[in-house]
Amino acid sequence: METLQKIAVPTLAILAFLGVWEFIVWVNGWPNYKMASPSDLPPAFARYSHLFLEMGWQTLWRTVAGLGLAVLFGTLLGMAMGFSRIARDALYPLLVGFNAIPKATLVPVIALIFIGQHDFNTVLMAFLISFFPIAVSVGIGLSTLEPEYRDILRSLGASRVTIFRKIALPKTLPEFFGALKVSVTLAFIGTNLVEIVSPHGRGLGALFKSGETNGDYPLMFAVLIALAVLGIVLYYAVVALERIFAGWAERPQS
């Protein structure tokens, strides 16, 4: 019963959303070069199915690669900021400033430095846009560790590495996954940004661009839906990982 509800409620919500969309387009009598309706989408998917699979895969692997780099780099940066006051004071303004730069402005910069390296540029952008939340949350998680937690092991003569492994690392995991949920969406935005803006791009962003160039509105909307689906898949992949590694942080619901 509960699983049925878990599946049925979101499904109904999605169907209701599509219904309203279809209705609005129908009531206004918009042609599909002005606004596509949900019923335009299946033909668009069918027509370009091989492109969707190929481009979708491009977008997916580059997003995941960028996110992987962000996790690695963000965690290391967070550790530096969490353990060292000097590192925190030095890095924080830099990070905040860098994060404030709209990443769209970096696309031409990156494109000029690494001309023609489309895969590399895309992964790089996914990484640049998504490491910040991870670094900050790991840093805060480590620096706000109550001294008693450390003292329990320190008073037994445990090494710093042991204290990190047994206490600091697991204690920071819930914050880490909270940040990862934000980062996964950001990385996805970064990937698509480069795919759309850079010429001769690949991936779903490029497919969207070609739809725009050809005035193929159903294709553009189909890409948007595909992006939404990929986004959901990535997000829930993170949620699944969180359940496995930090499931203890979830309070049992009564």
Added chain:
Amino acid sequence: MTNLIEIKGVTHAYRTKAGPLPVLDNLNVSVPEGEFCAVVGPSGCGKSTLTRLVAGLMKPDQGEVWLHGERVTSPRKTVGMAFQNPVLLEWRTILDNVILPLEIVAPRMPQRDREARAMHLLEMVGLKGFEGKRPSELSGGMRQRASLCRSIVHKPDVLIMDEPFGALDAFTREDLWQTMRDLRAAEPFTCVLITHDLRESVFLGDQVIVLSGRPARTQHVLRVDLPADRTIDSLYTPEAAEMLHLLRDQIRIAQGRDGEVH
């Protein structure tokens, strides 16, 4: 008699923006092996600093801390600690929380022996059947019981407790005093207990040390001549009342309010 803990002429100051803040001033404390030493004093007088010094987590500016005839300069494995906050690890079960010190102190001990040792203690404090629970599923008193088990699971020579029962309600606290008494009867250890509760200090202590206001000096040492098998009722005897009264007066002096009308 040899003293297990010997604090000789310890003076310590914290460096703050407003200059050095002296917290301990020529402090002397001796605790013989197996004794329970309760330390009371006005708030902020440096009691917690004392625990960190004995645990080897800090070095005093001047003076010496000796444990077992060895000078303490760094943390050692023979110490157990318990705090007001039970600091249990939420990602571990109660059993695994209790085992934690053994993983550090006795890395080669077989897991089965560790579990047996932890289970034995959990049973003694009345937590049998809760070993598989998460800390958040237990009440405050039960969590503190688990924390006590963890602090003595590796059979430390010295147990250092910093207001372990401070956050509990009065009745739970009395329950835990009795648990503490029973644990001590079952496995002897030397103990330093920091507390604000004078009744607690008399119920548990063999000696009660009253510290003066900051910077703390040893102001008074009271020997508690109650039988070892004390009950809560022992606190309502004339002897206990006299000791409590004396301690209360000492605290008042420590607070610098000797002349106040009360």
